[in-house]
Amino acid sequence: MLRLHEIRLPLDHTEAALPAAILERLGIPASDLLSFKVYKRSPDARKKSAILLSYAVDVELRDDAAVLARFAGKSHIGPTPDMAYRFVARAPENLTERPVIIGFGPCGILAALVLAQMGFRPIVLERGKAVRERTQDTWGLWRKQKLNPESNVQFGEGGAGTFSDGKLYSQIKDPRFLTRKVLDEFVKAGAPEEIQWINRPHIGTFRLVGMVEKMRAEIIALGGEIRFESKVEDIAVDNGQVTGVTVNGEFIPSRHVVLAVGHSARDTFQMVHQRGIYVEAKPFAIGFRIEHPQSLIDACRYGSFAGHELLGAADYKLVHHAKNGRAVYSFCMCPGGTVVAATSEEGRVVTNGMSQYSRNERNANAGLVVNVNPEDFGATPENPLAGMDFQRHWESRAFELGGRNYFAPAQRVGDFLARRPSTQLGSVEPSYKPGVTPTDLSTALPDYVIEAMREAIPAMARQIRGYDLPDAVLTGVETRTSSPIRIKRGPDYQSINTRGLYPGGEGAGYAGGIMSAAVDGIELAEAVALDIVGKA
Structure with a gap:
């Protein structure tokens, strides 16, 4: 078998279009195509006026070798790799120790x-x-x-x-x-x-x-x-x-x-x-969850094709390198999902994101996080666990800001950027349960994190129009992006x-x-x- 990459077809193509495109790409008659199977399908949304589906397919031909020879050196056509898994060992019959x-x-x-x-x-x-x-x-x-x-x-x-x-x-x-x-x-x-x-x-x-x-x-x-x-x-x-x-x-x-x-x-x-x-100790990242209407993200990513069943809820991945040397990036983006309470310790608040298979909730959410390094939290070879104490400090602060009842502190993006506390929320209803407390998030994380995020959000709005929507909601805190240690x-x-x-x-x-x-x-x-x- 051989694998063809980058077969692009219109979003609403017919069932017959894919085999026809395979025949055209290979320059063979239909009688030479014995079978094909889709290996990967992904949307190509670079042109929102004409979103395409890009396919990689594995095909079986009457003469694979001849076609491979004809396309030798072409990056988009090659032999299908052997992806079968093979066990490396078998347990002895007299197994005396169980892992x-x-x-x-x-x-x-x-x-x-x-x-x-x-x-x-x-x-x-x-x-x-x-x-x-x-x-x-x-x-x-x-x-x-x-x-x-x-x-x-x-x-x-x-x-x-x-x-x-x-x-x-x-x-x-x-x-x-x-x-x-x-x-x-x-x-x-x-x-x-x-x-x-x-x-x-x-x-x-x-x-x-x-x-x-x-x-x-x-x-x-x-x-x-x-x-x-x-x-x-x-x-x-x-x-x-x-x-x-x-x-x-x-x-x-x-x-x-x-x-x-x-x-x-x-x-x-x-x-x-x-x-x-x-x-x-190892680096990790901390920040907030940010929520927008899913319809805003869909429209920005897919234009007039937003809502198409083959596209589903749109996601995004954003990065901004701030002037203070910090990287700000989206993390664990959940289209059509909810922000969830994820603490494992009493007296602390931690956020995470979750979606169901349907991804049909009203909001999109993602972690908006900033990198922190071992020197930021005072880790040493003698104390490699300092990152845990750093996380706990900010999780306890979030618990305090939220009202000490596992509500999470939250702030409208417009208020966050304007450096004023939120006293009420707007058109974007936060999804976090058990609930949120409108407040000022400027003391919820280190100053260098807040500074980097305030710079990043307007910059990210140049990639996703409306990312700095004043009624978008920040919910704190996201501290468990990855482990603070490496064994x-x-x-x-x-x-x-x-x-x-x-x-x-x-x-x-x-x-x-x-x-x-x-x-x-x-x-x-x-x-x-x-x-x-x-x-x-």
Whole structure:
């Protein structure tokens, strides 16, 4: 088979247009085209007066070799790569040690699934609850202002990605097509098949819940074990080698432990650091959530084609380099979504964004964040966890500004730019639950962050007209963009000073989002399997 890229057709093209375009591109008669399959479809909206659909397709011909030879050197035509996933090892029949996985978010789920598929019968320890119970606890904060510190947006089956837009795209390098393995597993678990070929696929929270349950069931059916409400209290290390973990007072021996906790497992980070496992501070970003009418974003991105069913709700990605040296950028943009309460600690306010599969809510929201560096929060080699204290400080400040009841502080963009407090909100109704308190956000984050954001919003309005809409809403604070630490590992995926510990995913500083965390989980599983069978 061969793959053709950049076949562009009108948005409302007929079913026959795509095969006709393939024949024209290749210069072959219809009898030579045996079959074709869409590999990727994405909108080309560079000209809003004539939005196109751009296809990449895999085609089977009567004589692939002759056509490939004729188009040799052409970047848009080449052989279809082999994207099949192949297991790197199989568990021995006399398997005496079961690997342990700490955390059951995207990284932990894929690590457990692949290890189970290879026969290694992993034991998964998840501090939170199963996904449906966890959902009830999460709604407890959103509806009743009641937080469960162990079962919330951050902790529980599925990880933070369960209460998100369910974005399944990433900018990671993927020479082995591990993202295809992830998508295949998601489809098998109930995701729509379109995620395998549409550009920038997403699933949404409600569908993710059912998928997570099905993947859990497969892990168990293959001999794995999953324990909920099981927070790891200690990791035992003997002479630089992991020997097991303690959970709920029970010691579980294992010389292969995958640490796949999320970016908010602060107590676990403290325990890891206290055990002498190497940890270093890393940059991250902080800011606010910004909400606009989704119709504004659609009109700006798609013009007269806004609302077309093949385009859906429009998204955006914006960056501005401020005069004070800070980068301001949009983060985790959620078309047709809501801003959600995402704290995992009492007395703090944290925001995040979420969408359902339909993406049909009235507002678009995104994190509008500014980079911060270890020197900004006083991290040192002796105190690599200073970023956590920095996050906590601003989350506590947001709790105070919001009224100390888990309401979030909010401000109209017009007031924010004019440097005056908001006393009421305008035409854009904030979606954050349990609610917002109009206020002055100028003291909600460091001065250099506020300064950079005030410069960035009008500049971004030159890319998206109306981005500085006076009634658009800023809601604070967004502090959990990524982990404030990295648990450094070597090329064998093991901690650089603790053998048998495999740190990965967002919490360890090696991923950012569902897809990159899931791919990292596969690679961790492979590293563990190869080490157990002696092929590492």
